[in-house]
Amino acid sequence: SQTQNHPSILEAQQLTNSGKISQALAILKKAHKDDPDNKFLISALARTALKAGSVDMADKYIRKAGGFASNDWKIISAKGVLMSRRGDYNGARQHFQKALQLSPDQTSVLSNLALTYILDNKPGQAAKILRRAVQLEPDNQKAKQLLNLTKTIMATMATSRKPSIQLPANSQIALLNSENRETSQPRSQGSELEGPLVLRPSNRD
Helix, strand or coil, X not given: XXXXXXXXXXXXXXXXXXXXXXXXXXXXXXXXXXXXXXXXXXXXXXXXXXXCCCHHHHHHHHHHHHHHHXXXXXXXXXXXXXXXXXXXXXXXXXXXXXHHHHCCCCHHHHHHHHHHHHCCCCHHHHHHXXXXXXXXXXXXXXXXXXXXXXXXXXXXXXXXXXXCCCCCCCCCCCCCHHHHCCCCCCCCCCCCCCCCCCCCCXXXX
């Protein structure tokens, strides 16, 4: 049925939260085969494929999402992750911003957005975003680490030295398990990231 509470989606969420992403993907692919026009299955497939590191598959389902994705913050955020994986950090930033317009309190998206500013050498703007993330979720270790990093970068810039950006080990642009939760429960319960979607410095605007 056309609902985000589709049994296969719920089962896949549980498997993903347990780290069994390949199994979750297999369940969603089977459900999609039986119900190919189900927009919630398509969205879940795109995001789970991205977590599994299957970039081309994720791209396929993000494209298939088509018009309905314009109001789906989860898949818009997923597209931002996909674009960052391909090195388009400016495009990724635009998608994270759009996702936040639809669901402003998503701390994982806020952290991802802040990372794009850090790597664009704009630590002040990143710090504003990260302070909001920490305010929303005081135990968010990723946001705290990145906020401390912005302070270090700004202090280095104040001495007219070129900052050397070294991201904390868990600082990646990636989808969190929290992005499977309902909008009424926006905050992630941890800072573990899925997949090797690491942001690297770029000269892009």
